[in-house]
Amino acid sequence: MGENWAFVAILTVIALTIPILGILAAMVLAPKRPGTIKNSTYECGLETVGDAWVQFKVQYYLYALIFVLFDVETVFLYPWAVAYQSLPLLALFEMIIFLLILGIGLVYAWRKGALEWI
Amino acid sequence: MDAIELGIVALKCLVIVAVLLTGFAYTTFLERKVIARMQQRLGPNRAGPFGLLQPAADGVKLIFKENITPVGVDRFVYFLAPIVSMVVAIMAFAVMPVADPITVTIGGQVREIRFQLADFNVALLYVLGITSLAVYGLVLAGWASNNKFALIGGLRSAAQMVSYELAMGVALVSVVLVVGSLSMNDIVDWQVAKGLPLIVLQPVAFGIYAITAIAETNRAPFDFPEAEQELVAGYHTEYTGMRFALFFMAEYINMITVSGLAATLFLGGHHLPFVERFTGNLPWFVDIGVFLAKVILALFLFIWIRATIPRLRYDRLMAFGWKVLLPISLANLALTAVVIAFLAR
Amino acid sequence: MSGLDPAFLIVGALAIVTAVGMILAKNVVHSALFMVAHFGLTAVLYLLLSAPFLAAAQLIVYAGAIMVLVLFVVMLLGRQEALLDEPIVGQRWLALAALGVLGAALVRVAALGVPAAPEGGTAVVPPAFGSPAAMGDALYTQWVLPFEVVSLVLLVAMIGAVVIAHFQRRPRNEKAGNPAIAADATEIPSPRA
Numbered sequence: 001m002g003e004n005w006a007f008v009a010i011l012t013v014i015a016l017t018i019p020i021l022g023i024l025a026a027m028v029l030a031p032k033r034p035g036t037i038k039n040s041t042y043e044c045g046l047e048t049v050g051d052a053w054v055q056f057k058v059q060y061y062l063y064a065l066i067f068v069l070f071d072v073e074t075v076f077l078y079p080w081a082v083a084y085q086s087l088p089l090l091a092l093f094e095m096i097i098f099l100l101i102l103g104i105g106l107v108y109a110w111r112k113g114a115l116e117w118i
Numbered sequence: 119m120d121a122i123e124l125g126i127v128a129l130k131c132l133v134i135v136a137v138l139l140t141g142f143a144y145t146t147f148l149e150r151k152v153i154a155r156m157q158q159r160l161g162p163n164r165a166g167p168f169g170l171l172q173p174a175a176d177g178v179k180l181i182f183k184e185n186i187t188p189v190g191v192d193r194f195v196y197f198l199a200p201i202v203s204m205v206v207a208i209m210a211f212a213v214m215p216v217a218d219p220i221t222v223t224i225g226g227q228v229r230e231i232r233f234q235l236a237d238f239n240v241a242l243l244y245v246l247g248i249t250s251l252a253v254y255g256l257v258l259a260g261w262a263s264n265n266k267f268a269l270i271g272g273l274r275s276a277a278q279m280v281s282y283e284l285a286m287g288v289a290l291v292s293v294v295l296v297v298g299s300l301s302m303n304d305i306v307d308w309q310v311a312k313g314l315p316l317i318v319l320q321p322v323a324f325g326i327y328a329i330t331a332i333a334e335t336n337r338a339p340f341d342f343p344e345a346e347q348e349l350v351a352g353y354h355t356e357y358t359g360m361r362f363a364l365f366f367m368a369e370y371i372n373m374i375t376v377s378g379l380a381a382t383l384f385l386g387g388h389h390l391p392f393v394e395r396f397t398g399n400l401p402w403f404v405d406i407g408v409f410l411a412k413v414i415l416a417l418f419l420f421i422w423i424r425a426t427i428p429r430l431r432y433d434r435l436m437a438f439g440w441k442v443l444l445p446i447s448l449a450n451l452a453l454t455a456v457v458i459a460f461l462a463r
Numbered sequence: 464m465s466g467l468d469p470a471f472l473i474v475g476a477l478a479i480v481t482a483v484g485m486i487l488a489k490n491v492v493h494s495a496l497f498m499v500a501h502f503g504l505t506a507v508l509y510l511l512l513s514a515p516f517l518a519a520a521q522l523i524v525y526a527g528a529i530m531v532l533v534l535f536v537v538m539l540l541g542r543q544e545a546l547l548d549e550p551i552v553g554q555r556w557l558a559l560a561a562l563g564v565l566g567a568a569l570v571r572v573a574a575l576g577v578p579a580a581p582e583g584g585t586a587v588v589p590p591a592f593g594s595p596a597a598m599g600d601a602l603y604t605q606w607v608l609p610f611e612v613v614s615l616v617l618l619v620a621m622i623g624a625v626v627i628a629h630f631q632r633r634p635r636n637e638k639a640g641n642p643a644i645a646a647d648a649t650e651i652p653s654p655r656a
């Protein structure tokens with residue numbers, strides 16, 4: 001089992017070298033003719049207006065928060081699914097209770113309009 | 119682990135990378151040809167016979183293009199982002215089984231060669247974990263570029279990932295529930311032993327997986343992070359030349375990986391579960407061909423969908439993930455659990 | 464094997480370097496990046512300790528989900544370099560004192576809790592240790608009650624998130640004319656302008 005992870009480590013090293021080699025090759029081969037206008041930020045041919053750091057809707061944050069909670073739930077689901085066929089029938093009801101409690105949360109967020117993109 | 123085995127592993131890694139890069143090149147070619155035909159055009163047909171050398175020409179062009187680094191970028195993150203995208207895309211393929219293992223004799227020693235880099239008891243979770251890191255490449259590119267379009271593109275990709283990864287994870291739990299293992303080989307063997315690909319038993323899970331896979335790879339109709347009519351080029355607006363090519367490669371390699379995962383989990387992997395009831399186990403080179411055929415079929419579907427379905431509206435996209443796919447996948451999971459509880463006991 | 468696994472030492476040292484980098488980085492996004500790296504290295508540490516499921520969970524939950532949340536916060540705040548002022552007077556010295564107390568507690572707990580190594584060197588790890596199946600067996604037979612309590616905690620967190628976000632959202636809703644048109648960003652005059 002441990003060896004398999006060593007194989008993945010070797011792949012990681014090779015996977016890292018490929019893009020770095022690509023960028024280095026391009027650095028050597030590609031022309032370099034920078035200019036003030038060429039190097040300016042792209043904004044449809046106009047001069048850049050304001051900061052790129054516009055403030056974002058709080059909605060993004062809310063989605064991410066609900067995602068974290070459900071992601072934790074999904075991680076709990078995997079060992080349950082693997083062991084399910086060797087567990088007593090009680091395991092089914094344990095998971096149904098777990099899902100119902102989280103389902104209440106989803107319904108609450110839904111009813112409160114937290115899932116609306118306004 | 120001795121020297122020969124280390125050599126075999128290194129060779130396997132190189133083969134994976136080489137095949138993925140070639141696969142990327144010819145997927146772009148396939149996409150251009152198929153979309154052209156669907157729009158009653160010819161597509162690339164100048165470089166080589168039937169335009170077959172077009173990917174090579176594109177590659178050469180991209181290497182020789184100037185790399186423009188705009189002012190105001192965060193240089194470290196700006197260079198890091200395409201590398202992150204690429205590494206993550208390649209690494210997800212590590213656990214994919216491509217054919218049955220064979221035994222060969224090297225230097226008087228009998229060795230088993232697996233057509234798979236690694237398999238472990240958390241392989242499926244490994245793939246999910248690695249693909250959940252793919253979003254960093256896009257978010258960091260968007261943030262580092264100091265460009266409004268890029269930033270919005272990066273943020274959208276994260277929000278989209280957030281909304282579709284859940285449904286994908288829950289849909290795959292139903293598959294694990296049926297098989298009872300997270301190892302790729304166990305899942306394939308199970309399908310062969312039962313003589314049924316899992317798509318027959320879990321059609322809903324497959325449908326959800328297919329939709330979320332398109333969203334996770336940011337392909338049309340879910341290509342918001344790079345929606346050209348709204349965001350110029352989204353997160354890679356400020357990337358040129360080779361650095362742009364790396365994002366492009368990562369996107370197509372991700373497509374190949376999710377196609378391979380669909381083939382392994384739902385279509386019987388490198389086996390033909392129904393056919394092998396009658397023919398017995400097929401030799402390893404047929405296995406590779408079967409796997410490739412399934413992946414290409416899935417890639418063709420990707421391209422077909424891109425040519426057919428227009429982009430959604432953004433609020434619809436979010437609502438679809440949270441209010442349609444997630445409840446359906448949860449209901450599918452509950453139903454599967456109940457059915458197994460009363461059938462298998 | 465005597466002493467620690469060299470791979471464990473190297474990864475552990477890297478984890479500490481990234482943790483320190485996270486605190487020292489002036490730019491919030493760089494700080495967040497160090498944190499991602501730290502979470503990834505922690506996952507590798509779990510792997511080296513024969514806990515593959517924990518490693519995968521670490522990768523999915525911390526590196527995949529929680530860090531996305533952190534990045535959203537950073538982007539919601541906008542581009543602000545870390546300010547070097549002290550919101551609480553003398554917080555550095557307070558932090559140092561707290562660090563001392565925590566460190567002492569940690570050493571004490573570690574001294575209490577570490578079981579003695581078995582005679583003759585290495586501990587034997589049972590073959591299925593840390594696998595998802597073993598986790599499932601333990602979690603859903605022996606530890607059912609804590610598991611169900613976790614779902615309640617998650618529910619409370621979700622309700623809290625919705626309540627807090629609504630509290631912030633209401634004034635903006637009244638201003639918005641046409642809610643059907645989706646927009647990614649609302650331009651708000653920057654506090655520095």
